[in-house]
Amino acid sequence: MWELKVVRERRGGYGLAGSPVAGSEQIFRTFRDRFLKLDREEFIAVLLDGKGRVMGFNTVSVGSLTASLVHPREVFKAAIIANAATLILVHNHPSGDPEPSAEDVALTRRLKEAGDLLGIRILDHVVIGDDRYVSFVDTGRF
Numbered sequence: 001m002w003e004l005k006v007v008r009e010r011r012g013g014y015g016l017a018g019s020p021v022a023g024s025e026q027i028f029r030t031f032r033d034r035f036l037k038l039d040r041e042e043f044i045a046v047l048l049d050g051k052g053r054v055m056g057f058n059t060v061s062v063g064s065l066t067a068s069l070v071h072p073r074e075v076f077k078a079a080i081i082a083n084a085a086t087l088i089l090v091h092n093h094p095s096g097d098p099e100p101s102a103e104d105v106a107l108t109r110r111l112k113e114a115g116d117l118l119g120i121r122i123l124d125h126v127v128i129g130d131d132r133y134v135s136f137v138d139t140g141r142f
Contacts, residue, residue, distance in 0.1 A: 020052045024135030027090055027126045035092035035128045041068035043091040045075050047084035048123070055082055057090075066095070070107055072114040079120050087115065089125040098129030100136070108136060 021027065027046065035042065041063040047055040058078035061068045068091060079087055089111065091104075100108075108125045115122045125136040136142045 018053055021046070021048065021054060021088060021123075024124055024126050024133065024138050027088060027124070027135075028128060028133040031090050031092075031126075031128060032131065032133075036131075038092060039094055040064050041066070041091055041094060043068045043070050043089070045079065046088040046090060047079055047082050048086045048088065049083075050085040052086065055084055070111075072111055075111055076114065076118055076120060080118070084120060086121045086123050088123050090128065091125075092128045096130035098127045098132050098134045100125075100127050100134055100141070105141065108141070112142075 031044065041061075042059060043061040043063070044057050045060050046057045049055050060074050060078075061070050063069055075087070075089070078084075089108065093099075104125070104127060108122070111125075112122050123137070124142065127134045
C-alpha cells in the first residue's frame with residue numbers, strides 16, 4: 001500500500017518563494033547560476049499559486065548534452081499535488097545558444113494544451129544559454 005504526503009518546506013528556494021514573478025528576466029537571473037554549472041539539460045517547472053506567487057519549483061528532468069526527456073505527466077504531477085494554479089517552464093541549453101529548438105516549441109505547445117485541459121495555465125517557457133535567455137512570451141511564441 002502506498003501513501004502520498006505533501007510536505008511544505010519553509011526554506012527560501014532561490015529567493016523566489018512567496019513572491020510574485022516580475023517577468024522572464026527575473027526567472028533568468030534566478031536560475032542562471034544553477035544552469036551555468038551544468039553539462040546537460042535540466043527542465044524545471046516553477047509552481048505558482050492563484051495570485052502568481054512562487055510556491056516552489058520541481059526538477060522535471062535531467063537529460064543529456066542536447067536533450068531532456070519531458071512528459072506532460074511529470075510536468076504536472078507536482079503542480080497537481082501542490083495545488084498550483086499556473087506554471088513557468090525553465091530549461092537550459094548547455095551549448096550556450098538559448099534559441100528554442102523545434103522540439104522545444106513542439107513540447108511547449110503540447111504542455112500548454114495539457115495545462116489548458118487540466119486548468120493549470122503555463123505562463124511562459126524560458127530557455128537559458130550562456131548568460132542569455134529566450135522567453136516564449138517575450139518573443140511572441142505564446
